[in-house]
Amino acid sequence: MTAFRSGSFDSRLLGRVTGELDFRGRSPGGAWRRLDWRLLAVVVALCVLGVLLVWSATQPRLLVDGGDPQTYLKRQALNVLVGLAVMVAVGLADHGTLRTWTPLAYLGSCLALAAVLTPLGKTVNGAQSWLAVGGLEAQPSELAKPVLVLTLATLLGERPGGDRRPRGVQLGLALAAAAVPLGLIMLQPDLGTAAIIVVTVFGMLLVAGVRWRWLLLLVGAGLAAAVAAWFLGLLKPHQVARLLTFADPMADPQGAGYNAAQALVTVGSGGAFGRGLFQGDQTAGRFVPEQHTDFVFTVAGEELGFAGSALILVLLWLVLWRALRIASQAVSPYGTLAAAGIACWLGAQTFINVGMVIGLAPIVGVPLPFVSYGGSSVVACLAAAGVLTSIHRQTPRRL
């Protein structure tokens, strides 16, 4: 961490973070050839695994209810296809196009987050986080994440005077830009997403070279706000319960700790190689709530065992590794910041999601990137992969 002490922007730094400084191996080619195929392969693999796990998690319930057992399989496949289309579209766009569209996307995203709090919104599991328009449902907080990353990259990536670090105005603007969606998401309230955004913003400020003492000041303010929220009773009872059960999940296994306990049991029962896809009795018995969305990792845990769950973790790690490599290779601060922001976001989200499933983090409702069921989440993650692709395409070729 001493490397950050300088507070200056240095793309090589990120290379050190990832433990790599390999700039070779770039092959020449057109726009298509310049796509990051390793990233794409990993992302598609994650999506395919996700579709299978969602299928396995939803089939028994649908069979019992007499519905089409492939309903969720089809929907998630469609989500992935839409997401891949978005990824390709974003990936083929250059920085200028992305920057042009970013303010509009930011505005739209904030409006959507505001609309969620109106009667247009739908409450699921204690948080009003869904927007239902016509027959379509969307979770604006998911889509807000890539949009916010791009917005901050735009705001912090400008270096008009050739400065090494962003100016105070830029920092102020960036904080303001982050505060609006963050505030709206806290109002839902969706603590998990808020935490991810905080981590992402903090990471981007760090990478942007914002002064260390300002960052410390931000951390202090954030802690003060958290303590105030706890003692002023701004948290909803279910949130308090979840945080408390994190401390001792087996204290009330039928009540507040039910999710945590069942998730742990289900993952643990998989053992080394799991029960086989579609063979998990805990999964088939629907003992874990929200199993196809936020707790999809439990399906992998039970049915694919340690081997399968570790594979998913390795694949996600590969995505982050690619993101950090792309960040370190980016030609512009914008590209570096965007890629690093995406890495922070996906990293935080992965850690919180898997952490809550295996008892390392409190239960907060966030999906597992690329794998969990949900159009908004899948599209947002694949759009992020598109952004990475776009940045990667514009890194200079080395011969």
Added chain:
Amino acid sequence: MVALLFLTLLGRLWQVQITDGRRYAGVAAADHVRHIAIPPVRGRVVDDRGRPLVRNRTAMTVAVDRAALRRLPSGGESVLRRLAKTLDRPYREIADRVRLCGPGVEGPCWAGSPYQPIPVAEGVDERVATQILERPEAFPAVTAEPQPVRDHPYGKLAAHVLGYVAPGDGDHPSGLTLVGKDGLEAAYEEELRGTPGRREVVVDSEGQVLRTVREQQPTAGATLVTSLDADVQRVVERALRRAARKAESGAAVVLDAREGRVVAMASYPGYDPGVWTGGIAESAYRRLTGGNAPLMSRALQGQWPPASTWKIVSTAAAAEDGYDPRGSYDCSGSYRIGDREFRNFRGVNHGPMNLHRALVVSCDTIFYRFAHQMWQRGTEPMQEMARAFGFGAPTGIDLPGEPAGRVPDKAWKRKFWEQTKADTCRAARKGYPRVAETDPARAAYLKAIAKENCARGYVYGAGDAANFSIGQGDVLVTPLQLARAYAALANGGTLFSPRVGKEVRGPDGRVLRTIEPPEAGRLPVAKKTLAYMRDALAEVPRSGTAAGAFAGFPFGKLAVAGKTGTAEAFGETDTSWFASYAPADDPRYVVVVVVSEGGAGGEAAAPAVREIWSGMYGLEGKKAALPKEKRF
């Protein structure tokens, strides 16, 4: 840093899945694997000729799935209320039955697995069951299924002997299984029950069965073939009902004297065993156990002084003690012991006679004298003989809840006095003020007795011996004990431990085991003494104390022998006994009838016995209940 985060996740994953994997797999299995007992079909009970006395029929059983119920708003109370209304039962009753038994939960409650549907109403009308089945939206978590329930084709017939089934106690493997609680159902529980099957299923979080892992079919219970004859039983019950209707209660026993088997056994009042089907209501249970207790199997459990039927014991004891049965003894009107006059029945003076005649006219004073003389010698040959005849101990019949009866002797008298002297002496001091309010004479009498008992109650006096000799006082016998004693007299001295069960047959009809009534002992009485007594008893219905009751009886077709008994109880009508066997020259059956508060033996019990013999053998215009080969 990223690598560190992922290593943390991987490390924890390893810990959860590899290190603790087995433990979590166990927890998971406990979550989703359920063991369900499949109740076997309970075996039938058939009579001697294969006619079913107890069988099974299917009845619609309404059951509630507790797991599903609990997930409904307010624990499904509205559903239970609607169900109670549809079933026309009180809501409380239904709600109680779906509670799980546990500490602090008073019955009724469910003792079985909480994952099994809990039956709340059995034998539900088809139309009501259809109403429930057709509206699953109004009755979530409620099912109606045909289930086997106990069926008694003969209704109330032999209800006491057959017993009943009720849901098992908490320690039983499954509350769904009905367990025999009384009578043959309880005695042959192991064989009738069968072996439950087992099903191992995987359930989901709502308790719905996803698939069956393993299944083991139940084995149906065995059939119990009894020596009861439904036709004879019907004859006996009709006769008993007629005799005891105006009395308090009564009982009748028919034994096969040669084999020691029970052919019929009846108690009055009776009850309809159908009340047990579907769980008994509390009010019905109170009716069965309170008042004159129709649930009580009096033939087995009722205890009365045997009165003059006891004289076979006294006669045998006297003969074995050296008194010549053919000798002449004075049957005076009364016999004096100390300052007390022991009177003959109704004070009649019959003059000198032998023991044959003493039995025929049921002379008391001759036996008083024997008892007095034995008492003076300090021996207790009558008590010894009573025990040899099987009194004072359970017969060991294959029915539960049999009392021992009582053969009072010196040791008993002392023990009894020690147990009761605190109460007796208090009564001796204070009298009976409560009784005195309504009946001063009785209170004074009771106080005098208490005074006497307090001071000298431990002494087995000559008066006790005298009372013993004629089966009065503290002697208590059950109808079954008396019947087997007469069977021993009739068959030449073999005392059986009677049996109702004859064979146990598997569901396929194969005989699994045969049941032989074991010999409990032999009478220590000379063959010629037994023959002498049988001669005497053969005369009782012709010219003795039962002559009135047997007037006009076709003795040419069936020679009935017997002995009357009239037990006196202070302030109550006498208990009426008649113990008999036939045919007199080669006895096959024993018939004993007791009518509590029925009057003299010749008045209530003997006519009932006559009716039973006529019904069994097809005399006096009746149809024979016994098949031809079983008559002589």
